Amino acid sequence: xxxxxxxxxxxxxxxxxxxxxxxxxxxxxxxxxxxxxxxxxxxxxxxxxxxxxxxxxxxxxxxxxxxxxxxxxxxxxxxxxxxxxxxxxxxxxxxxxxxxxxxxxxxxxxxxxxxxxxxxxxxxxxxxxxxxxxxxxxxxxxxxxxxxxxxxxxxxxxxxxxxxxxxxxxxxxxxxxxxxxxxxxxxxxxxxxxxxxxxxxxxxxxxxxxxxxxxxxxxxxxxxxxxxxxxxxxxxxxxxxxxxxxxxxxxxxxxxxxxxxxxxxxxxxxxxxxxxxxxxxxxxxxxxxxxxxxxxxxxxxxxxxxxxxxxxxxxxxxxxxxxxxxxxxxxxxxxxxxxxxxxxxxxxxxxxxxxxxxxxxxxxxxxxxx
Amino acid sequence: xxxxxxxxxxxxxxxxxxxxxxxxxxxxxxxxxxxxxxxxxxxxxxxxxxxxxxxxxxxxxxxxxxxxxxxxxxxxxxxxxxxxxxxxxxxxxxxxxxxxxxxxxxxxxxxxxxxxxxxxxxxxxxxxxxxxxxxxxxxxxxxxxxxxxxxxxxxxxxxxxxxxxxxxxxxxxxxxxxxxxxxxxxxxxxxxxxxxxxxxxxxxxxxxxxxxxxxxxxxxxxxxxxxxxxxxxxxxxxxxxxxxxxxxxxxxxxxxxxxxxxxxxxxxxxxxxxxxxxxxxxxxxxxxxxxxxxxxxxxxxxxxxxxxxxxxxxxxxxxxxxxxxxxxxxxxxxxxxxxxxxxxxxxxxxxxxxxxxxxxxxxxxxxxxx
Numbered sequence: 122x123x124x125x126x127x128x129x130x131x132x133x134x135x136x137x138x139x140x141x142x143x144x145x146x147x148x149x150x151x152x153x154x155x156x157x158x159x160x161x162x163x164x165x166x167x168x169x170x171x172x173x174x175x176x177x178x179x180x181x182x183x184x185x186x187x188x189x190x191x192x193x194x195x196x197x198x199x200x201x202x203x204x205x206x207x208x209x210x211x212x213x214x215x216x217x218x219x220x221x222x223x224x225x226x227x228x229x230x231x232x233x234x235x236x237x238x239x240x241x242x243x244x245x246x247x248x249x250x251x252x253x254x255x256x257x258x259x260x261x262x263x264x265x266x267x268x269x270x271x272x273x274x275x276x277x278x279x280x281x282x283x284x285x286x287x288x289x290x291x292x293x294x295x296x297x298x299x300x301x302x303x304x305x306x307x308x309x310x311x312x313x314x315x316x317x318x319x320x321x322x323x324x325x326x327x328x329x330x331x332x333x334x335x336x337x338x339x340x341x342x343x344x345x346x347x348x349x350x351x352x353x354x355x356x357x358x359x360x361x362x363x364x365x366x367x368x369x370x371x372x373x374x375x376x377x378x379x380x381x382x383x384x385x386x387x388x389x390x391x392x393x394x395x396x397x398x399x400x401x402x403x404x405x406x407x408x409x410x411x412x413x414x415x416x417x418x419x420x421x422x423x424x425x426x427x428x429x430x431x432x433x434x435x436x437x438x439x440x441x442x443x444x445x446x447x448x449x450x451x452x453x454x455x456x457x458x459x460x461x462x463x464x465x466x467x468x469x470x471x472x473x474x475x476x477x478x479x480x481x482x483x484x485x486x487x488x489x490x491x
Numbered sequence: 492x493x494x495x496x497x498x499x500x501x502x503x504x505x506x507x508x509x510x511x512x513x514x515x516x517x518x519x520x521x522x523x524x525x526x527x528x529x530x531x532x533x534x535x536x537x538x539x540x541x542x543x544x545x546x547x548x549x550x551x552x553x554x555x556x557x558x559x560x561x562x563x564x565x566x567x568x569x570x571x572x573x574x575x576x577x578x579x580x581x582x583x584x585x586x587x588x589x590x591x592x593x594x595x596x597x598x599x600x601x602x603x604x605x606x607x608x609x610x611x612x613x614x615x616x617x618x619x620x621x622x623x624x625x626x627x628x629x630x631x632x633x634x635x636x637x638x639x640x641x642x643x644x645x646x647x648x649x650x651x652x653x654x655x656x657x658x659x660x661x662x663x664x665x666x667x668x669x670x671x672x673x674x675x676x677x678x679x680x681x682x683x684x685x686x687x688x689x690x691x692x693x694x695x696x697x698x699x700x701x702x703x704x705x706x707x708x709x710x711x712x713x714x715x716x717x718x719x720x721x722x723x724x725x726x727x728x729x730x731x732x733x734x735x736x737x738x739x740x741x742x743x744x745x746x747x748x749x750x751x752x753x754x755x756x757x758x759x760x761x762x763x764x765x766x767x768x769x770x771x772x773x774x775x776x777x778x779x780x781x782x783x784x785x786x787x788x789x790x791x792x793x794x795x796x797x798x799x800x801x802x803x804x805x806x807x808x809x810x811x812x813x814x815x816x817x818x819x820x821x822x823x824x825x826x827x828x829x830x831x832x833x834x835x836x837x838x839x840x841x842x843x844x845x846x847x848x849x850x851x852x853x854x855x856x857x858x859x860x861x
Contacts, residue, residue: 131583132560165810187811188765190502207811208753210765211828213501232754234827259812260754260763293809383578384602384630393630395558395580399843399861403773439663440535440839441557441577442629457604458581469810473769476861490860491769491846 123421126483127379130460133400134379135471137358137478137486138425141375142167143175145356149339150179156345161185161204163334163354166469169478169488170198172357183225185334185352189216194489196224205229206289206334206352208252208260211238221245227286231262236276236283243282250289250332253318255311257293264314267321287330287349288318295337301367308338316347340368360468361417365406371428371464376472377419378463379479380443385457390449394461397441401463402470412436416463418445425481426462435463493791496853497749500830503770504749505841507728507848507856508795511745512537513545515726519709520549526715531555531574533704533724536839539848539858540568542727553595555704555722559586564859566594575599576659576704576722578622578630581608591615597656601632606646606653613652620659620702623688625681627663634684637691657700657719658688665707671737678708686717710738730838731787735776741798741834746842747789748833749849750813755827760819764831767811771833772840782806786833788815795851796832805833 127136146162153160162176165187173184173195183202186192189210192203204227209217211234220226227248230236239247251270254261262269277283292311298304315331323329332350333339339353340363358376359369380396405413418433419426433451437444445463447455455461465471472478478486497506516532523530532546535557543554543565553572556562559580562573574597579587581604590596597618600606609617621640624631632639647653662681668674685701693699702720703709709723710733728746729739750766775783788803789796803821807814815833817825825831835841842848848856 131580131586132558188502207765208763210501210751210753212751212830216501232827234755235753238828259807259809259814381580381582383580383605385604393578395577398772398774398840402768403840404768437629439629440843444629457602458608460582470768470773473810 123423123481126481127421127460130379130479131381133381133396134479135475135477136377136379136462137480138375138377139480139482139484141373141425142172142357145359145373145375146175146179149353149356150181152339153351156343158345158348159183159350161332161350161352162357163187163206163352164195165191166354166472167357167488168194168472169486170195171486173198173200185354189213189220190491191489192220192226196220201225203227204250204332204352206291208232209235209239209249211235214238214242217247218242218244221247229289230273230277231260233273233276236273240276240280240283243280246282246284248284248286249277250286250330253288253290253314255290255292255314256307257291259291259293261290264318285326287326287332288315289332289334290315292333292335292338295335296362296366298337298366301341304337304341304366308342312344312346312348319347336363337366337368355469358468358472361406361414361464361466362404374464374468376465376468376478377426378416378465378471379460380463382455382457382459382461385452385455387452390447390452392445392447392455392461394443394445395441396443396463398438399440400471400474401435401438401443401465402467402474403438404467404470406466414466415443416465418447419462419464421462429464493793493851496851497791497830500749500849501751503751503766504849505845505847506747506749506832507850508745508747509850509852509854511743511795512542512727515729515743515745516545516549519723519726520551522709523721526713528715528718529553529720531702531720531722532727533557533576533722534565535561536724536842537727537858538564538842539856540565541856543568543570555724559583559590560861561859562590562596566590571595573597574620574702574722576661578602579605579609579619581605584608584612587617588612588614591617599659600643600647601630603643603646606643610646610650610653613650616652616654618654618656619647620656620700623658623660623684625660625662625684626677627661629661629663631660634688655696657696657702658685659702659704660685662703662705662708665705666732666736668707668736671711674707674711674736678712682714682716682718689717706733707736707738725839728838728842731776731784731834731836732774744834744838746835746838746848747796748786748835748841749830750833752825752827752829752831755822755825757822760817760822762815762817762825762831764813764815765811766813766833768808769810770841770844771805771808771813771835772837772844773808774837774840776836784836785813786835788817789832789834791832799834
């Protein structure tokens with residue numbers, strides 16, 4: 122059945138196993154419920170109104186997104202509560218005002234310049250999280266720097282339009298962790314940081330709301346003391362990076378690429394696929410021996426794809442070409458003109474290159490196109 | 492004037508300096524004319540009908556593209572002669588037949604499976620290049636393997652629809668060269684390979700056509716004995732990679748990103764921009780000391796942008812964030828809410844993420860959207 126549906130594919134195509142994605146969503150909702158956490162999933166990975174509806178049907182009513190454009194898209198598809206999890210862009214204050222008229226909007230604040238610009242220019246009420254840097258070292262305020270947090274809160278309090286909601290942190294450093302213990306350590310540190318901030322600020326702000334969002338912590342860990350909400354995104358599809366970290370089993374990865382084989386080199390045990398940097402993006406996993414892996418080959422079965430075939434992986438991507446290393450004993454099974462199926466290294470960046478998901482039952486699901 | 496045009500930018504935006512691109516095009520046309528080479532520019536970089544017209548207005552009548560979809564787009568915009576410079580995809584034979592009705596189509600052949608499939612299924616005449624591997628080691632037939640070339644030609648001769656045009660090579664290994672001498676060496680080897688193949692095949696195929704295409708060789712070198720045509724692509728915009736190789740001067744780079752500054756860290760001499768992997772792509776240049784550079788900061792001047800500011804570059808990209816290192820003494824010149832301008836590492840992959848070019852005179856130029 123699947124083989125028949127896929128037989129019409131002539132170009133690199135992003136496949137979605139809806140059942141796997143749906144299971145991932147249900148799993149994370151169960152987890153949030155178990156630990157009494159609000160679930161505000163990040164929609165930056167799937168960026169699809171239809172997939173968003175699956176969440177809504179399961180009771181989700183507030184979402185996290187990565188840009189104002191994405192916020193606009195989902196508000197246009199009926200979402201009423203949206204968190205833009207990115208340092209607020211003071212140049213886009215008109216767009217923020219437009220959005221704030223149409224939904225309950227939460228933005229991120231971590232500096233006075235943007236805050237003052239908002240204070241001057243907001244025409245509707247919005248909420249804000251103060252972003253805390255828990256060690257990822259990308260954005261956010263050091264949790265020690267409470268005098269600066271106080272300054273920001275003071276500025277905000279003199280505005281009718283700016284309502285302090287709480288603190289947010291993205292533990293992006295868990296993506297570079299090599300063990301569950303390391304993720305545990307990062308997460309525990311974060312929990313302690315927020316415990317301390319809550320103690321300091323909850324008298325004045327009794328409804329203080331604390332959200333975290335990285336997929337590894339949300340997938341693997343089971344203590345969220347002092348955290349109010351989680352907003353992971355990548356878990357909806359997962360990918361090789363997450364499987365490598367240990368955030369998921371490989372059979373939870375819900376997207377795969379289908380790529381035509383256009384050339385075959387018996388002497389090198391290689392096939393060339395139509396599938397390059399413009400189809401996969403260029404993220405890679407570096408193995409211990411220095412080998413770069415840009416995707417791993419799976420086999421299409423009756424109902425879904427297999428686990429990755431050992432030693433079958435993309436070694437190199439140019440704009441349109443992918444070079445795929447194949448174990449010698451499997452070379453005879455692959456012909457020029459076949460499709461080859463590949464799990465992506467980073468599903469967020471791969472999915473970003475498509476306007477559609479092609480599902481294993483033949484359904485075509487649209488996604489946001491910037 | 493430029494500052495006023497750019498003042499409305501609120502999101503990561505791909506800027507095009509039309510004059511620079513136009514100069515690059517004229518330069519390459521002059522070069523082709525000087526060495527009596529047919530000029531069949533590769534349109535994979537700009538992917539824009541409008542920019543294509545600039546080439547047409549300068550006399551170009553045949554183009555090279557990287558995919559059937561791109562071929563369709565340009566045929567739809569009036570191009571009558573198109574070379575698809577990618578191993579022919581036997582799964583897409585219906586699309587090839589459709590295209591062949593609408594234009595003079597040339598494809599690449601390097602294996603019997605695809606050739607036989609075409610032979611069975613073609614309904615219109617097409618031409619083909621045999622792709623030769625001159626040392627890049629990605630696709631193509633070894634030039635030594637003339638018995639295999641003969642087999643392919645024999646299969647093709649038994650078809651009315653398949654017309655052998657000649658040989659093609661992409662010297663992609665020049666992109667990894669570190670000096671002009673190294674590019675010269677690769678190119679000279681290629682010229683010799685084709686000289687030998689021409690000698691062997693020109694009796695039987697007196698109109699034998701030999702095309703090469705890499706931007707470094709076409710930009711830097713001045714001997715093309717035995718080559719009939721060039722089809723470079725990247726030169727229309729160039730980028731940091733090409734400037735690094737020495738294919739162009741840095742002031743020939745015709746595209747830059749404009750990104751809002753959303754955060755500033757005095758202690759780290761860093762600013763955070765809205766501009767991540769979904770805006771730049773993830774290609775990087777690795778410096779000798781191991782530093783990864785994902786883009787270099789330039790300054791906007793009255794009429795164009797400056798050369799890169801020393802030690803001002805993107806050190807890291809996540810999905811939407813870019814971390815930019817700024818020399819300490821320049822930190823005071825940059826404010827949250829400013830735009831920062833960045834030359835991309837690989838213009839083909841960066842441009843692929845946009846549907847428009849925003850020109851320095853305010854014009855908005857559309858490009859192909861897959």
